[in-house]
Amino acid sequence: MRHFPSTAPELRQLALQVLLQTDPEEKCRLALAIADDVTLNGQAELNEPDGIPGRPVRPELVPPGQVGRRAMHTVEGRAVLIHALAHIELNAINLAADILWRFAGLPEQFYRDWLRVMKEEAYHFQLLSDHLQQQGYHYGDFTAHNSLWEMAAKTRQDLIARLALVPRTLEARGLDVTPGVAVKLAQAGDARAAEILGIIYRDEIGHVAIGNRWYLHFCTEQGLDPVALYPRLALQYKAPRLRGPFNLEARRTAGFSDKELQLMQQADQP
Template sequence: MLPLRRLPPLPLPRGPAPRRLLSAAASAAAVSPLPWPGLSAWRRAPPSDLRTWGPNGPCASGDVDEPAADAGAASSLAEMGALVLSTADPLAKARRTHAAFSRWAAGLPIGQATAPDHPARPDKPLVVTQKEITTHKEMGVPLNAYMLHNLAHVELNAIDLAWDTVVRFAPLRDTLGDGFFADFARVADDESRHFRWYSQRLGELGFSYGDMPVHNLLWRECAKSSSDVSARLAVIPLVQNLDRKPEVSMLDQG
């Protein structure tokens, strides 16, 4: 058997090793999010009248969200949005939202209107700081009712935020395009439908929206972007995630 021979040491390169860099196109493709596969279908869908939750899921009901009597007074989507923002009663806000989106789908122009500084809200619920929100055990309420109330509040904030975006940035229509406002109006309608479902289930449990304190983090933070559409689009998903954290945390805890 031949003895093993030690190989001579390999020469090491001097200086930093060269790095392979992705091309600009490849880098952009690597970080660009893929579009939601259902986006086109969502945009083409007509206004949904499935605003009641039945035994087998969402269903239509003739006595829910009838068109608001004064909805016809507004002549544009922005005016309808301003009307929603000026509506304090949550269920009336949901009705007017559905009426606004239905009229938009039927050909209502975008137009322009003045957004209020703050959306109108009812006397209840009590608004406290985020740190003052207590657990369902401390409130003495069932976890499911506590969760539903929190989620209903998130949806109500989302309705106002979507309409505020439509109304406040309507003067930028030529820059943003009609699709921008169509998407936010549709989001508002979706959120109003969700609010209806949560409110209905709360009632079935013996509660109603306003029975528990809430915080106003979402609106407070998004109000800071009222003069900058780019900032508004950047801050919405970030703050909405923070707004939902208490609910997600409670789900994790069971």
């Protein structure tokens, strides 16, 4: 990939500090403390240190099928769900921090965009963690899985694949399911959780849009067909199969083309 003349070593070093931090609350504090107008300069490649990503001792990471049941009709069941959502948001902080520090020599706006994403993910985690505590639980009380970060690890040397398979695939799935989960939480009497999911849903449309915009940007720069490339990347990196129903309105708002959406729906047919 051809590099661009502007990079952001200060921001990238700060993002790496966020990524390496093991305490979730301190990770959020560090992310939110980074100024929006932090200086961007230099083109230095950063060496990858040990300890990526920094994560707390708990929760215990298990295969997805072994994560606790998320029953809506009990306080604990809803807490398991909120915990799972908090874990997704903590992973999302790490994902944004990783894409910020790992890939050097990119346009300035690329770094500005992912700084915004990292800070909003930190805010989301704080909202969910605080709500979990109000229910009598803490982040780490339940098991969690590592699927989001596993895909980040697979694509650590391929920026286009990272953009295609993390924000445009794994995170975009939240656009499909979050509104329905919010409705169920509200029906179960947890209006605050439903309100938090509304905030997350609004922001995640923007995050997926950022992923889409930069995926298209780099595909165009390299003369690649973004629609034709996607299934090849999904196969190469063993991405999960896209399953409907799809939130077509949200996905369009987030930058998916009608052609892509049509292909998604066709692939989802039995």
